[in-house]
Amino acid sequence: MPKYLSQLWIVALVLAVAAPWLISSYELSLLGRFLAMAILAIGLVLLWGEAGILSLGQGVFFGLGGYAIAMHMKLVSLPEGELPDFMMWSGLDALPWWWVPFANPVFALVAVVALPAIVGxxxxxxxxxxxxxxxxxxxxxxxxxxxxxxxxxSKQDVTGGFNGLTDFKTLFGQDLASPGAPIALYFVTLGFVVLAFLGARWLIGSRYGILLRATRDGENRVRFLGYNTTPYKVVAFAIAAALAGLGGALFTLHAGVISPALVGVVPSIEMIVWVAVGGRYSLWGAVAGALIVNFAKDEISSALPEAWLYVLGAVFILVVTLLPRGIAGLVRDLAGRRALVATKPQEVQK
Amino acid sequence: MMDLPLLVGQVFNGFSVASLFILATLGLALSFGLMRVINMAHGEMLMLGGYLAYLTFLLVPGPLAILIALPVAFLGAAALGAVLEVTVIHRLASRPLDTLLATWGVSLILQQAARSIFGAIGVSVTAPGWLNHTISIATGPLAGLTLPATRIFIMVVAVAVLLALGLFITKSRIGLLVRAVNQDRMMAAASGIDVRRVDLVVFSLGTGIAGLAGVVLALLGPVTPSVGQSYIVPAFLVVVLGGLGSMVGTTVAALILGMVSALSQIFLDVSTSQVLVLLFVIVFLQFRPQGVIAVRSRALED
Structure with a gap:
């Protein structure tokens, strides 16, 4: 890859850090939301791109993380001895046992990542x-x-049902409505994106990453070499689930709501679209895909609500048939072609 | 003590759910066995069948409209299936997971198209008089049991389709070609069989059967743009449970899942029973990962 492209990440990072002063607060909240989704997309690169495992259920883990933090915020906003509003409406008189530990902030924070990882x-x-x-x-x-x-x-009395959990006031004693909160939240999200990115890059470059790719390309051959492939794949699935949970929790903080409509079959497949569009073999491609697809969705569905599903469907078909490596693959090909022209023939042969 | 009429009623329901599963799944299983691809837009073939039934009922009122709707839906869905096979599925034949994603795109477009044409609220079909009654048993040990005629009709359609398809596969010349390609695609191609044509025929036959399923679905409830979606995920589980593309396996798997779903609903609500069905499939696969019917093969990977 030519040098100017490999240095682009510096520009991207500078822009991301400066974003709170460059764009409106509404756009910033969208960007924060989409960056949270990008964390999930990074997990999908590991799972789908590297290990070749296509999960159409990432919404489940996104939801587990989101609900874990939402349950905590719901509980701390309550006066002593009271139940969340939807439980009272359904006539419950005691908190279900599995809600109780989420009142503890440490438990809730650990659960955001651990719960999806264990279930996954x-x-x-x-x-x-x-x-x-x-x-x-x-x-x-x-x-x-x-x-x-x-x-x-259907379990509306204990989950909040179709409306999900919403109306959060504070997080760890911080007022979520204060003017500094969105910016702080944005930087926390950005920090996690960078961490997830670096972590995933390290994993992909490690021996473990080589084994994942080998399993993707010829699982039985890897078995014949003496490896049991199951644990490697389980770990990849669990890491992707944990990243999805982290993304879900941050998303819930940005959006102020988590509901079944964000975690079901259709949103789960949309998560695959982000990565398919950005490029399933490329970490920065997946991050870019999550941002591009979601900003496009925001623009198109507010301008032409009817058109969004047509666009999404068409993008899906075109990307999968014509651009299986997504935008990242396209950029690499274009850059590579220019590089080929610039270099001498004998160097190309290497 | 177990309530006998309730139990018999749920077994009856189980058979009717299984019949729907069979109709919705046969096409999926056939093309999965042959081409190793899953068509995510299969649910929209059900939807198309339902809307075609609705249109037929509008154009041809009368007690026998349903009998006209069946072939209309079959042909309509088969034609759309053929277009889909030629334009999308054939291009991706060697990449099963990508086919899954591309056909999901097709399914989104078809759903939105239905929403634009027919509106987001469902349309409904009134079952003709001869289907619009229930058989109820008033005396004896089964007193209180009611069997709706529409559900019996669904079972009749499912059995008829199974018989016809079985005869087609085992007796006809095209069926012979299908079995040959199913067994060994390379050898079949080498011995002069037009493998592409066989794929196309099987795929559109499968979507046609889904069209039939759409007609009987229209008798049970309103046809909405997302009606296919709600049936398709359980249908995928039937494919997983049934094993690679075998008709017998699919039928047995549909019966098992239909029964598990209907019988568990005696004790559980619908959503919990759905979870139970998934758990059942995962547990079942612990013992028979190759599904109900395994295809014997010496190949390491297929």
Whole structure:
């Protein structure tokens, strides 16, 4: 890749840090929201791009993280001895036992990452250990997303139902309505994006990353070399789930709401679109994809509400058939072509 | 003590749910077995069948409209399936996961198109008089049991489709070609079979059957742009449980999941029973990861 492209990340980072002073507060809140989604997209690069595992159920883990932090904020905003409003409306007289630990801020913070990781590891271990792969696995993850969303809707008395959880006041004693809160939240999100990016890049470059790619390209060959591939895949799934949970929690803080409509079958597939558009083999591609697709969705669905699903469907078909490596692949090809012209023939042959 | 009429009623429901699963899944399973691709827009073929039934009922009023709607929906969905196969699926044949994503794009477009044409609120079809009654048992140990005629009709359609498809695959010349390609695509192509044509025929046959499923679905409830979505995810589970593209496996899997779903609803609400169905599939796969019917093969990967 030519030098000017590989240095672009500095520009991107400077722009991201300066963003609060460059764009309006509404745009900043959107950007923060979409950066939270980008954390999930980074997990998908590891899972889908590197390990070749297509999960159509990332919404479940996004939701687990989101609900974990939302339950905590719901509980701390209550006066002593009272229940969240939707529980009182449904006639509950005591907090369900599994709500109780979320009152503890440390537990809630750990749960944001640990809950999706544990659920993801358990689920994927059950499926991978019987060597269920490819299309079968994707279909099962989709069923998982369907079950999760319908459960959330139908168990209204303990989950808040279709409306989800909303109306948060404070987080760890900080007032969420204060003027500095959105900017602080934005920088926390940006920090996590950078951390997730660097962490994923390190993993992909490590021996573990090589094994993931080998498993993707020829799982049985890796087995013949003496590796049990199941744990590697389970870990990849769990990491992607944890990143999805982290993204979900940050999203919930930015958006002020988490609901079944954000975690079901359709949003789960939309998450795949972000990464497909950006480029499933490229970390920065996935981040860019999450931002581009979501900003486009915001623009198009407010200007022409009817058109969004047509656009989304068409983008899906075109990207998958014509650009399987997404925008990142396109940029690399264009840059590579120019580089080829610039270099001497004997260097190209290397 | 178990309430006998309730139990029998739920078993009956289980068979009717299974019949719907069979109709919705056969096409998926056939093309999955042959081409290893999953068509995510299959649910929209159900939707199309439902809307075609609605249009037929508008154009041809009368008690026998339903019998005209069935072939109309079959042909309409089969034609759309053929277009889809030629334009999208054939291009991605060697990349199953990408096919899944591209056909999801198709499904979004079809849903939005239905929303633009027919509106977001569903349209409904009134079942003709001869289907619009229930058989109720007033005396004996089964007193209180009611069996709606529409549900019996669904089972009749499912059995008829299964028989016709079975005869088609085992007796007809095209069926012979389908079995040959299913067994060994390379050898079939080498011995002069037009593999592309076989793919196309099987795929549009499968979407046609989904069109039939759409007609019977229209008898049960309103046809909405997202009606296919709600049936398609359970149908995918049937494919997973059934094993690679076998008709018998699909049928058995549909019966099992239909029963699990209907019987668990005696004790649980619909959403919990849905979770139970998924758990059942995952547990079942622990014992038989290859599904109900395994295809014997010496190949390491397929």
């Amino acid at each position: 590891a358990l689920f994927s271990w059950l499926v991978f250990r019987r060597r269920i792969v490819g299309t079968y696995f994707s279909l099962i993850t989709q069923a998982l997303a369907l079950c999760f969303a319908t459960l959330l809707v």
